[in-house]
Amino acid sequence: MTAPSDARSRGTRLPRVRRRRQLLAAAQEIFVARGYHAAAMDEIAERAGVSKPVLYQHFPGKLELYLALLEEHSEALVEKQREALESTDDNRQRVIASFRAYFDFVAGDGEAFRLVFESDLRNLPAVREKSEQTFQRCAELIGEVIRQDTSISDEEAHLLSIGLVGMAETSARYWINTQGSVPKDAAELLVARLAWRGISGWDLHRGGEGQPTGQDS
Amino acid sequence: MTAPSDARSRGTRLPRVRRRRQLLAAAQEIFVARGYHAAAMDEIAERAGVSKPVLYQHFPGKLELYLALLEEHSEALVEKQREALESTDDNRQRVIASFRAYFDFVAGDGEAFRLVFESDLRNLPAVREKSEQTFQRCAELIGEVIRQDTSISDEEAHLLSIGLVGMAETSARYWINTQGSVPKDAAELLVARLAWRGISGWDLHRGGEGQPTGQDS
DNA sequence: CAGGTAACTTACGCAGGAGTAAGATGGCGG
DNA sequence: CCGCCATCTTACTCCTGCGTAAGTTACCTG
Known part of the structure; x- marks a missing residue:
């Protein structure tokens, strides 16, 4: 070790x-x-x-060394997220793929996710910006999908996306820190299902365009 | 300033x-x-x-000074959360109160939430444990409520709770960092609604005890 | 009003760790 | 076979910031 x-x-x-x-x-x-x-x-x-x-x-120095790594893995996460969302046209599958991407990220590459999610240098503006920007970019990708299917405002869609990304990050980190108690697939699906139930058919009550048929397991 | x-x-x-x-x-x-x-x-x-x-x-030293503050505000958060969940018997209202508690916490007390949520000392075992324990205790409070109303396993309920708490924390932090773009009430309700849609009537498909009546706005 | 004690000050020791001269070494082109 | 340049090493300097020794001042009690 x-x-x-x-x-x-x-x-x-x-x-x-x-x-x-x-x-x-x-x-x-x-x-x-x-x-x-x-x-x-x-x-x-x-x-x-x-x-x-x-x-x-x-x-040139310790900081630049650190930033090089942070940059690399931040980009990797956003890229994974983009791929996940492009992998299908079915929004329910998109949600699942999106969560899987987070779990994969957290499970991969020598725990590099700790640099992105748990940096102890967030007080440095450069680092804070990078972290937040990464987060925002992931949320924005999801936000676009939500906006396509609902009639809510851009701001609201973005806030929802933030919440979902937070949920993904948090649950993925929890899962990796308690390895063994829950198998990866099960954890991914469980949380993805929570998210999907939350957003699918969001604006039905406004006179939406068709209720999700309820088969969600 | x-x-x-x-x-x-x-x-x-x-x-x-x-x-x-x-x-x-x-x-x-x-x-x-x-x-x-x-x-x-x-x-x-x-x-x-x-x-x-x-x-x-x-x-005695810098660390102890820091820990005293961390302890104080961690307890405050858990307490707020407990009060929120005890404030009503209606689970939908519970969810709303729970999210409001997070937003209140983040909005209050001179940004003390940054000590709990954004500590740059998480690598120290004592601090990591305190943070995680606080997080777990909040999740556990919610987990109990979930378990009362669904037939899912304890482990699964806990994982869902973790996800929800993560969503609350993340969206609350996002909201406070972008003050002005969304009013507090609206943000709370929006995210609470996302969460409620996600968990309410979770195990209907197993032959549950009554569909949520759908009036959720 | 004297003396004692709690509250406070200045001025320093000291360690850890980033970053740097100055010099050694080894392989490759001529 | 020899000199040259990139690669690498030893052995420092220096700064920052925690923690402290020793001495000073105000309040309070008898």
């Missing part, structure tokens, strides 16, 4: 690009495990089997 | 208990504005119109 990810090659010289990738991987492990503040550049270097100045030949 | 909350009394001696309360208030302002790491004990002392050692006569 504390085994160096790539110290097999202590003393080995690497071409620039390869080394950079390896440094990013080492940094991710440390940042994820300790958070930004408790992570020491010395430890990151050590984990990569390299001395500290090497780190500074690839990144 | 940067006006010292209580430096009117620079040079004034205060009885111990009064001073302690004032120090907590000053600390809250700084911690909320800067986060734990960027907050300096010097600045907290200055804000209170007092010199640093005074701080240390009341709290």
